[in-house]
Amino acid sequence: MLALLALALSPSTVPQEAIDTGPSHLGAYLSTTTGLPRPVAAAFGPSQGKPNALFVATRGDAARPPTIQVFEVSADPGRPTTGIGEVGAGRLERPVGLAVSDDGDVFVTDELQRMLWRFPSDGGDPVAAAGLATLTLPAGVDVTGSGEAQLIVVADPGAGSAKLFRGGSLTPTVIGEALLVRPRGACFIDGPDGTVQIAICDGATHRIHVFDLDGGDVVSFSQLGPHPSLLSGPSDVEFADGKIFVADRENHRVQAFDTGATIGELAYRFGVHAIRPGEGEGALHYPAALAVSGDGLLLALAEPMDDRVQLFGRAPGAEPVEDPSRAAIGPPAAHFGPSISGSGLYIATVSPESHQIQIHDLRGKEPAKISDVASYGTRFGMYRTPCATWLSSGGRSLLTVDEGNARLTRSLLRVQPQRPLNADPELAQHQDGVDLAAAAGRSFWPGAVTVLAPGDKNELTFITDRVTDSVLMLDRNLETIGTLAGDEESGPIRGIADLSPAALGTASTILVVDSGGQGGPGSPGGRILEFGPAGGLLRTFGEGVLVEPGGVTSRENQIWVTDRATDRVERFERKPGGAVEHTGGFGGRGLGPGQFHDPRGIHAMDDGRLIVLDHGNHRGQIFDPDHLTLIAGFGGRLYIEPLKSAATWVPLQLKRDQTEGEGR
Amino acid sequence: MSRSILPLLALAALGCGPGEPDAGSTSSGAAAPATHPASPEVRGDTLEGLSSGGAFLARVTPLVDPIPMNEAFGVLLSLVDPDSGEPFVDYDEVSIDARMPAHKHGMLRDVGLTPQDDGSMRADGLLLHMYGHWELHVDIRKGALFERAQISVRLQY
Numbered sequence: 154m155l156a157l158l159a160l161a162l163s164p165s166t167v168p169q170e171a172i173d174t175g176p177s178h179l180g181a182y183l184s185t186t187t188g189l190p191r192p193v194a195a196a197f198g199p200s201q202g203k204p205n206a207l208f209v210a211t212r213g214d215a216a217r218p219p220t221i222q223v224f225e226v227s228a229d230p231g232r233p234t235t236g237i238g239e240v241g242a243g244r245l246e247r248p249v250g251l252a253v254s255d256d257g258d259v260f261v262t263d264e265l266q267r268m269l270w271r272f273p274s275d276g277g278d279p280v281a282a283a284g285l286a287t288l289t290l291p292a293g294v295d296v297t298g299s300g301e302a303q304l305i306v307v308a309d310p311g312a313g314s315a316k317l318f319r320g321g322s323l324t325p326t327v328i329g330e331a332l333l334v335r336p337r338g339a340c341f342i343d344g345p346d347g348t349v350q351i352a353i354c355d356g357a358t359h360r361i362h363v364f365d366l367d368g369g370d371v372v373s374f375s376q377l378g379p380h381p382s383l384l385s386g387p388s389d390v391e392f393a394d395g396k397i398f399v400a401d402r403e404n405h406r407v408q409a410f411d412t413g414a415t416i417g418e419l420a421y422r423f424g425v426h427a428i429r430p431g432e433g434e435g436a437l438h439y440p441a442a443l444a445v446s447g448d449g450l451l452l453a454l455a456e457p458m459d460d461r462v463q464l465f466g467r468a469p470g471a472e473p474v475e476d477p478s479r480a481a482i483g484p485p486a487a488h489f490g491p492s493i494s495g496s497g498l499y500i501a502t503v504s505p506e507s508h509q510i511q512i513h514d515l516r517g518k519e520p521a522k523i524s525d526v527a528s529y530g531t532r533f534g535m536y537r538t539p540c541a542t543w544l545s546s547g548g549r550s551l552l553t554v555d556e557g558n559a560r561l562t563r564s565l566l567r568v569q570p571q572r573p574l575n576a577d578p579e580l581a582q583h584q585d586g587v588d589l590a591a592a593a594g595r596s597f598w599p600g601a602v603t604v605l606a607p608g609d610k611n612e613l614t615f616i617t618d619r620v621t622d623s624v625l626m627l628d629r630n631l632e633t634i635g636t637l638a639g640d641e642e643s644g645p646i647r648g649i650a651d652l653s654p655a656a657l658g659t660a661s662t663i664l665v666v667d668s669g670g671q672g673g674p675g676s677p678g679g680r681i682l683e684f685g686p687a688g689g690l691l692r693t694f695g696e697g698v699l700v701e702p703g704g705v706t707s708r709e710n711q712i713w714v715t716d717r718a719t720d721r722v723e724r725f726e727r728k729p730g731g732a733v734e735h736t737g738g739f740g741g742r743g744l745g746p747g748q749f750h751d752p753r754g755i756h757a758m759d760d761g762r763l764i765v766l767d768h769g770n771h772r773g774q775i776f777d778p779d780h781l782t783l784i785a786g787f788g789g790r791l792y793i794e795p796l797k798s799a800a801t802w803v804p805l806q807l808k809r810d811q812t813e814g815e816g817r
Numbered sequence: 818m819s820r821s822i823l824p825l826l827a828l829a830a831l832g833c834g835p836g837e838p839d840a841g842s843t844s845s846g847a848a849a850p851a852t853h854p855a856s857p858e859v860r861g862d863t864l865e866g867l868s869s870g871g872a873f874l875a876r877v878t879p880l881v882d883p884i885p886m887n888e889a890f891g892v893l894l895s896l897v898d899p900d901s902g903e904p905f906v907d908y909d910e911v912s913i914d915a916r917m918p919a920h921k922h923g924m925l926r927d928v929g930l931t932p933q934d935d936g937s938m939r940a941d942g943l944l945l946h947m948y949g950h951w952e953l954h955v956d957i958r959k960g961a962l963f964e965r966a967q968i969s970v971r972l973q974y
């Protein structure tokens with residue numbers, strides 16, 4: 154992604170004692186805490202006599218379970234943070250939001266448990282501050298006040314709303330039900346005349362909404378884009394200095410907006426996109442969460458993709474000074490997302506940030522992108538946040554799942570495999586689709602898609618739903634005909650992530666990735682569920698091997714699974730009788746051939762080639778699965794060149810019986 | 818089957834990538850406006866497109882000939898059952914839009930549909946602001962399902 158943004162800090166570090174008079178702003182780089190296993194949320198609050206300790210929620214990895222780490226921090230440039238404690242170990246499974254009250258209670262949302270926990274400051278047992286009855290799929294949280302006057306707000310992207318809890322009550326006021334789509338972060342702000350209001354960032358609409366405490370819509374501002382004041386995938390908000398600070402995640406920056414009479418006007422922004430792998434010291438890479446200390450001197454940014462938290466302080470002047478050497482603004486480039494599918498000579502990849510599906514032709518010396526399908530919008534035929542794709546019929550039929558619009562779209566691709574490889578911006582023609590929320594009659598958060606018997610009159614389409622952790626089954630006419638879910642014996646699915654068809658003898662089955670599984674807090678919980686063609690659960694496998702599986706694919710008796718927590722690809726093999734055994738795997742964190750950073754989508758081609766979307770490294774890798782050797786790397790980053798030079802890619806050839814694409 | 822015609826929300830802004838608003842263009846479903854007599858004006862050739870699932874045939878008759886570049890014009894839209902030839906009414910909403918797929922943008926304006934006495938619908942204010950290949954999209958929604966008929970229009974120098 155190349156959203157190169159305009160402002161950097163100059164100078165990058167400023168002694169805080171120099172900020173004693175005149176206007177100042179937050180955004181001067183101070184220090185970085187590294188080696189945190191995917192930090193996803195941050196908050197400042199009192200701990201062990203430190204009034205502004207830094208709390209960081211980590212998602213964990215293969216070796217370290219999720220927890221809340223507590224640090225003593227300093228406003229002195231370059232001074233490292235010091236760990237002083239830990240909260241929630243053995244209790245949390247997938248924390249996503251974090252807030253600390255003035256009296257030191259720690260509030261944590263967990264999206265697997267669908268809970269809001271309160272960890273008392275005295276170290277007592279945690280209590281559920283809200284749970285399944287009120288939270289669908291929680292995200293960011295904020296707290297203000299104490300006792301009967303305490304207010305807690307939780308963003309609930311699963312429900313498309315936020316929940317406000319007052320004075321310890323477990324019955325919330327629902328906020329923004331008809332306005333919010335995927336609210337990610339929430340914070341309390343100062344309203345007019347001493348009132349309190351709530352600011353919420355919506356990752357699907359790229360807007361900031363402000364509500365009063367009764368849920369009244371006060372104002373909303375911003376929209377999608379890379380330019381100053383525009384947002385792309387905002388993921389957290391924080392109130393300080395009379396401003397709403399926004400983690401502008403996909404623009405790799407922080408933007409501060411005015412409140413009061415000029416609410417919504419951009420005050421300033423800081424951060425430049427980290428281009429080199431691991432680049433930091435003020436350069437940002439998908440900042441997911443932010444926090445500002447109570448004294449307003451420190452701002453912390455959590456960057457889960459780089460396992461770090463960067464700390465920023467204050468600098469003189471009302472806003473940062475632009476660094477002209479990096480003063481470029483542009484839209485995002487291809488960033489391979491969670492899903493890949495292939496058919497014939499073509500593969501389709503998802504780029505959520507550019508809101509498009511990319512179609513690649515495999516006949517050249519490397520996979521060549523020949524078309525970007527669709528553009529951003531809400532109308533039928535546009536995508537807000539494409540998240541999954543399915544290609545069939547030799548590349549002629551494309552399914553796209555759009556989580557932002559909760560829609561499945563079927564498109565015809567007018568591929569021409571008998572003609573020379575060429576780009577075609579008019580390749581896709583959208584045909585029909587289904588509004589999944591309307592079909593389900595409730596909030597629906599679609600994810601992966603797959604198809605059994607494509608093109609057949611008995612064609613079945615399967616789409617995952619994060620709201621219910623189940624799979625919706627559609628017939629050829631896109632009418633709902635059933636659901637797949639865990640049963641009493643296997644337990645429910647917790648954190649559904651991907652789908653793939655598989656072969657079981659002459660029958661077809663559906664593999665479902667359960668990223669949370671039944672491992673319980675602190676233990677590897679990922680697993681795969683296999684459903685028969687009639688919808689019955691046949692078996693589960695992968696327990697104890699998979700930590701956080703992200704993608705699955707199958708060909709003949711081989712099943713391959715990407716694991717986001719271990720940066721590996723695991724191989725399973727079908728044995729006579731249908732049982733599945735783990736038979737090895739490969740990977741590990743890195744940039745070399747066969748190394749990954751948050752591997753996501755995976756697809757086994759008809760000829761056996763295995764394609765892995767190496768999400769965090771912005772690239773795809775293609776392997777010979779028999780020898781586990783890299784045969785091609787693709788993507789736009791220069792550091793992919795070493796992969797290409799080591800590759801032994803053989804272009805695909807048109808089969809003699811393959812005709813030109815006429816569509817169905 | 819209930820049938821209402823929503824003012825169309827053609828979210829079609831030039832360069833509709835980053836920066837394009839996607840929220841403000843969704844107009845609310847208004848009550849069907851009063852009908853108007855069909856236009857006696859000059860008409861161009863009727864263009865036809867069968868929907869992807871074959872449910873309906875979209876017939877679009879420009880109220881100008883030829884379609885101008887960068888000037889607003891109107892069309893009459895009829896939906897027909899392709900088997901019986903009778904008017905097709907089995908939908909909840911219908912919309913019309915025009916886009917340039919090679920450029921990934923559409924018109925710069927929204928277009929509403931007004932019922933006519935003869936059962937057709939009139940859309941005023943379409944504006945194709947560039948020469949080249951345009952596609953007219955006629956989308957219906959019935960319940961949760963969408964279906965599209967697509968008609969090619971080429972504006973030439």
